[in-house]
Amino acid sequence: MSRTLETLAAWLLGLLWIAPLAYALWAAVHPSMYATRFDLLAPLTFDNFTAAWAAAPFGRYFLNTFLLVTSVLAAQLVLCTLAGFAFARAKFPGSGLLFGLVLLQLMILPDVLLVENYRTMRALGLVDTILAIGLPYMASAFGIFLLRQTFKQVPKELDDAARVEGCGTFRILMRVYVPLARPTYLAYGLTSVSFHWNNFLWPLVITNTVETRPLTVGLSVFASTDQGIDWSIISAATLMTSAPLLLGFLLFQRQFVQSFMRAGIR
Incomplete structure (x- = not known):
């Protein structure tokens, strides 16, 4: 009975998740008059994708988003x-207090720091730049916490063995800890890319062109037309925007789930 209830709950959640996607797919491949009503005889069309691509500079938007997520992820992985590693293995005064401040940052929503x-970005002269979008997120408290917990699970005997072989601290980090934390890096990387790909409010505030x-932010142009919202075109634009993330998850869903399981926090 317990297994049956779990299966039913999983199916219910799956249907709730896929319903908006199914509607967007229906509206995107049918004329506008069928966007809000279901008809098995409705004609199929792909003109909505062409119209959506022509209505906004999606090529530039894709390039900006790619530069944003890759630069932020690269900085996050390094920092x-x-x-x-420092919180997991280094001994220095105030480490507990500093780590407590990192955990405190997890409780603060990014929107609270919007103003x-x-x-800060205006004082640095970075308003309306891709760097300004990503700079506040390049030091991730969640990433620090996740990697700290992962590094603490690595046996210290491996440190001693590496030092016997003549490795310094940085070389131990790169040759011992980083390879063992690959599942954690994959899980965190997918999470970071997904968040910054979908982030809306901060890019809307900090960009002007x-x-x-x-x-x-580019999708918002479809909701500000004088003729009203064309749900077929906006659905096509939404699918084009979401397609890379959906495709990536479908291709790597097993690795994504297993990465979080292997990066279990203790």
């Missing part, structure tokens, strides 16, 4: 690896 982050806007 979180060094910080996580202060904007003032097409040259710096990511995909999520």
Whole structure:
């Protein structure tokens, strides 16, 4: 009975998740008049994708988003690896207090710091740049916490063995800890890319021109037309925006789930 209830709950959650996607797919491949009503005889069309691509500079939006997620992830991996290793293995005064501040940051929503982050970016002269979108996120408290917990599970005997072979601290980190934490890196990388690919509010506030806007902000042009919202075109645009993430998850879903399981926090 317990297994049956779990299966039914999983199916229910799956249907709730896929319902908006199914509607977007239906509206995107049918004329506008069928966007809000179901008809098995409705004609199929792919003109909505062509119209959506022509209505906004999606090529530029894709490039901006790609530069954003890759630069932020690269910075996060470097900074979180060094910080996580320091909290896991280094002994220095105030380490417990500093790690407590990192955990405290996890409790603060990014939207709370919206105004202060904007003032900081303006003082640095970075308003309306891709760097300004990603800079507040390049030191991730979640990434530091996740890698710290992963590094603490590595036996210290491996450190001693590596030092006997003549390895220094940095070489031990790169040759021992980083390879053993690959599942954690994959899980965190997918999470980070997904978050910054879908982030909307902060990029909307900090960018003003097409040259710096990511995909999520670019989609807003479809909701500000004088003729009203064309659900077929906006559904096509949404599918184009979401397609890379959906395809990536479908291709790597097993590795994604297994990475979180192997990176179990103790």
